[in-house]
Amino acid sequence: MTIGTLVLLRHGESEWNALNLFTGWVDVHLTEKGMGEAKRAGELLVEHGVTPDILYTSLLRRAITTAHVALDAADRLWIPVVRDWRLNERHYGALQGKNKAQVKAEYGDDQFMMWRRSYDTPPPPIESGTEYSQDSDPRYAHLSDAPLTECLLDVVKRFIPYFEETIAKDLKAGKTVLVAAHGNSLRALVKHLDGISDADIAQLNIPTGIPLVYEFDNDDLTPRKIGGTYLDPDAAAAGAAAVAAQGK
Numbered sequence: 001m002t003i004g005t006l007v008l009l010r011h012g013e014s015e016w017n018a019l020n021l022f023t024g025w026v027d028v029h030l031t032e033k034g035m036g037e038a039k040r041a042g043e044l045l046v047e048h049g050v051t052p053d054i055l056y057t058s059l060l061r062r063a064i065t066t067a068h069v070a071l072d073a074a075d076r077l078w079i080p081v082v083r084d085w086r087l088n089e090r091h092y093g094a095l096q097g098k099n100k101a102q103v104k105a106e107y108g109d110d111q112f113m114m115w116r117r118s119y120d121t122p123p124p125p126i127e128s129g130t131e132y133s134q135d136s137d138p139r140y141a142h143l144s145d146a147p148l149t150e151c152l153l154d155v156v157k158r159f160i161p162y163f164e165e166t167i168a169k170d171l172k173a174g175k176t177v178l179v180a181a182h183g184n185s186l187r188a189l190v191k192h193l194d195g196i197s198d199a200d201i202a203q204l205n206i207p208t209g210i211p212l213v214y215e216f217d218n219d220d221l222t223p224r225k226i227g228g229t230y231l232d233p234d235a236a237a238a239g240a241a242a243v244a245a246q247g248k
Ligand SMILES: O=C(O)[C@H](O)COP(=O)(O)O
Pocket: 021, 022, 023, 024, 025, 089, 092, 116, 182, 183, 184, 243, 246
């Protein structure tokens, strides 16, 4: 049995990416640029002969819309879709809605980077009832223990078991799986696939809107190429550098 192909796609630029705000679980729209990135992502799939059989998305419209626009451009809008909160961006706690440059200026570089990129230190929890909390959001009503903040380790703990139960099974069945998600949920998955250490994952940034393709030789799902292959490597390098520089 041939193992399937995994395509990771971070959403296109969102309105809060453009404003340099911590976003997390706040459900913001794409910008015009983000819509264009999503369309280009679909065109790149066609140009490289990558044809998704199934889509997994988070519950957030920036990932849902990106996948929709990309699959429309690739003439694959009809494929089955699975949406699950476990693909969501990390919950950014009390930082949600705050400007990254202002947080950095107020708390200093070390604290800022600790909150953004440390593996196991979450930001302070969001207060319930505040503007950017999700406590009355119906899409999370079924969760008995919805997060109020998360570090990357928390995302690994929620996403990787789900990946093993669902997406990994589809890959082992030979499917091409498109995963439309977020900077930090995709960092959690790439950490798992590539075997990146807790310390080294701090250096990894995922650009918006560029498909990242992983192929596998056997069903332990060890990537054929560590790091996968971005379908537009130059744009990916520039996009990842821009993410790394946020707040500067
Ligand atoms: O939620 C956010 O603010 C972004 O999607 C990811 O932000 P980060 O690159 O600062 O972790």
